[in-house]
Amino acid sequence: MNQHLKQLINLSKVDKEIDAFEPQIEEANSKYEAALAKKKSIDTDIENLTNEIKEEQLKKHKNELHLAELSQKLEDNSKKTAEIKTEREMKSLQLEEEIAKEQITFANEEIARLEKIIEAKQEQVEVAKVSLDEVDSNLESVKSDVDKKLEVINKSRQKVFLQKEKLLASVNQKGLTFYQKIRRWARNTTVVSVEDQACMGCYMLLSDKIYSDVIRAEDITTCPHCGRILHVEETNE
Ligand SMILES: [Zn+2]
Known part of the structure; x- marks a missing residue:
């Protein structure tokens, strides 16, 4: 057989072998990347939940402030009662009191509702943190598995690279x-x-x-x- 042809056939075999390492490397890396992606998605979940909890807590705080204002108003009204002169003033004061009491009930209900939401979200955060711990410990073993596989792949790849170098040294430039x-x-x-x-x-x-x-x-x-x-x-x- 023509020597140049033989060299090119060998070169094509070596090139094919070198290319065959790529999917192996990708496959090994993809396992680690999948684990990383899972970790990232849990991190994002926790971050979103934490922000949502902050928002709900802010709403709760506003309701609490409102509640304090309403209590103050009721207190002020009871002081005013002593100074009332007309029945009209009395009625107006009673009406104000009724409205304030309704608002207090509503604010209390709202606070209880928000507390339930906050509690549920905090539970979700706890669950997510447990999965995160699992993923974290799994990540280390996945990483060391992947590193081992890559080491083996690299060793064989190094051998093939050497083969190619030898071939390239002998193959004629035109071919x-x-x-x-x-x-x-x-x-x-x-x-x-x-x-x-x-x-x-x-x-x-x-x-x-x-x-x-x-x-x-x-x-x-x-x-x-x-x-x-x-x-x-x-x-x-
Ligand atoms: Zn053809």
Whole structure:
């Protein structure tokens, strides 16, 4: 077989191996990223709940202030009662008192309602904090798992990189440029096998002439339909 062709076939195999590491790395990282995303979503939940609790507490505080004002008013009114001269004044004062009492009832009800909401949200925060603790402790083990996997992947990848370096040192520049030009669009199908006289890159049939060129492998032959580099698998030779 043509030496240059053989080098390009080997190079394409090494490149394929290098690319095959990418999904492995991504898969390993995605587990950690998923755990991180879960942590982030719980953090956001807690933050939102905390803000909501603050808002409800502010509403509660306003009601409490209102309640204090109303109590003061009732107290003032009872003092005024002593100074009342006419029945009209008396009626007006009674009306004011009634309104104030109604408002007090309403404010108390509102405070009780807000307290229930606050309590429920605080419970939700507690539950979220428990899940956060679980996620946090899980995160550490996920991280160390991922790191271990990445270490193994990197070791094998390093080996393949070394193989590629050796190959690149021996491959001729013209053949390499040719290969890289095709690889830009064909990626891992830059060098494809021929099966049943068809290019396994574009699946088009090859002429007898091209087919015999590929089998002889005296030179680098490309597919006339797609331009990929063709070869016949060694077992078929
Ligand atoms: Zn083709």
